Amino acid sequence: MAAGDSDSWDLDTLAVHADCREPFIGAVTEPIVLSTTFAQPEPGKPIRFEYGRSGNPTRAALEQALAALEGGRFGLAFASGSAATLNVLATLSPGDHVICGDDVYGGTFRLLEHAKRTQNIELTRLDLRDMQAVSVAFQDRTRLIWFETPTNPTLKVFDIRRLSELAAARGAISVVDNTFATPILQRPLVLGATAVVHSTTKYINGHSDVVGGAVITNDSELYEKLKWTQNALGAVPSPFDCYLTLRGIKTLPLRIRHSSRTAHELAALLEAHPKVDRVFYPGLASHSDHALAIQQMALPGAMISLQLQGGLDAARAFLMSLRLFTLAESLGAVESLAEHPASMTHASIPGPERQRLGITDGLVRLSVGLESQRDLWADLEQALH
Ligand SMILES: *Cc1c(COP(=O)(O)O)cnc(C)c1O
Numbered sequence: 001m002a003a004g005d006s007d008s009w010d011l012d013t014l015a016v017h018a019d020c021r022e023p024f025i026g027a028v029t030e031p032i033v034l035s036t037t038f039a040q041p042e043p044g045k046p047i048r049f050e051y052g053r054s055g056n057p058t059r060a061a062l063e064q065a066l067a068a069l070e071g072g073r074f075g076l077a078f079a080s081g082s083a084a085t086l087n088v089l090a091t092l093s094p095g096d097h098v099i100c101g102d103d104v105y106g107g108t109f110r111l112l113e114h115a116k117r118t119q120n121i122e123l124t125r126l127d128l129r130d131m132q133a134v135s136v137a138f139q140d141r142t143r144l145i146w147f148e149t150p151t152n153p154t155l156k157v158f159d160i161r162r163l164s165e166l167a168a169a170r171g172a173i174s175v176v177d178n179t180f181a182t183p184i185l186q187r188p189l190v191l192g193a194t195a196v197v198h199s200t201t202k203y204i205n206g207h208s209d210v211v212g213g214a215v216i217t218n219d220s221e222l223y224e225k226l227k228w229t230q231n232a233l234g235a236v237p238s239p240f241d242c243y244l245t246l247r248g249i250k251t252l253p254l255r256i257r258h259s260s261r262t263a264h265e266l267a268a269l270l271e272a273h274p275k276v277d278r279v280f281y282p283g284l285a286s287h288s289d290h291a292l293a294i295q296q297m298a299l300p301g302a303m304i305s306l307q308l309q310g311g312l313d314a315a316r317a318f319l320m321s322l323r324l325f326t327l328a329e330s331l332g333a334v335e336s337l338a339e340h341p342a343s344m345t346h347a348s349i350p351g352p353e354r355q356r357l358g359i360t361d362g363l364v365r366l367s368v369g370l371e372s373q374r375d376l377w378a379d380l381e382q383a384l385h
Pocket of ligand 1: 081
């Protein structure tokens with residue numbers, strides 16, 4: 001393929017072709033290169049790769065594909081989403097201040113707290129829908145604003161463009177964890193964010209068989225720092241995991257759009273059900289951030305949270321009655337999953353803080369997969385009953 005072709009491609013085309021065909025033997029799928037070291041024609045003059053931790057052809061293909069999908073120049077793949085987060089936090093200096101969304105992935109919160117204790121980072125957590133509060137939170141030492149949108153598990157939507165503008169005006173970088181939306185539904189870099197982080201474990205790989213992560217950016221200074229930490233910390237993915245993730249990417253646009261449409265229909269049915277108190281889904285008009293969601297996202301996504309009547313007992317009974325939805329942590333795969341945030345994914349958040357975030361004992365989170373809408377609804381309906 002000629003360089004530059006990909007600039008004009010649609011996301012569906014990029015998903016299939018952005019890894020760029022291997023040029024030597026014409027393999028149509030990316031070869032899995034297991035070699036940990038690469039011959040050098042002259043001492044200290046490698047051809048392209050030298051050592052498997054520093055770089056690998058299969059990983060380079062994945063990094064290129066991820067960068068293209070997010071509309072970024074640089075992609076970096078990691079051994080997990082948490083490793084990607086850790087690498088970004090490792091670029092901070094002692095005394096730096098970080099602003100973070102109040103509703104971030106539990107493991108991200110854990111790493112931020114760790115940075116606070118061990119790297120002397122200052123941390124402010126906020127509901128980032130309150131722009132006034134965000135403006136006030138910025139200090140001279142603010143280096144980074146970090147958020148997810150939609151958030152987990154209450155699916156609040158934050159304004160990527162405005163928050164990125166605010167950060168840039170104050171000399172800080174903005175990092176968006178785009179795991180829930182994927183580049184198919186929203187592209188933060190195009191909206192002005194400095195970098196995107198992914199747990200590729202979720203939608204990007206999409207088949208519940210790889211743990212992985214990534215960072216994508218257009219900022220060459222940040223890229224150079226991350227390239228250094230990627231090699232120095234060494235939390236890199238295996239070539240086989242890179243291959244599987246590349247394979248997942250080929251169908252990402254089809255999977256996320258299909259799941260999102262099914263989720264939208266299910267959310268509307270759940271909202272009308274007498275045993276459901278409240279449904280959190282950005283595609284519903286009843287959602288507090290609906291207007292921003294339809295403006296910022298191509299589709300509202302495939303995650304739904306619902307508040308059942310009857311609290312903890314009702315949530316437990318519901319989850320244990322599901323037959324098609326698997327009771328498990330994680331999300332974003334071909335199979336539908338259900339979980340109980342208060343006792344599973346968000347159990348590490350102290351009780352009062354959970355209450356404040358709306359993570360009540362009756363809250364259930366659904367990740368809608370690729371099964372038929374009819375079968376999924378039949379399962380939800382019998383479990384509600
Ligand atoms: C799962 C997840 C992570 C962490 O990724 P791992 O691959 O599990 O390390 C980070 N952010 C979000 C939004 C996630 O869902």
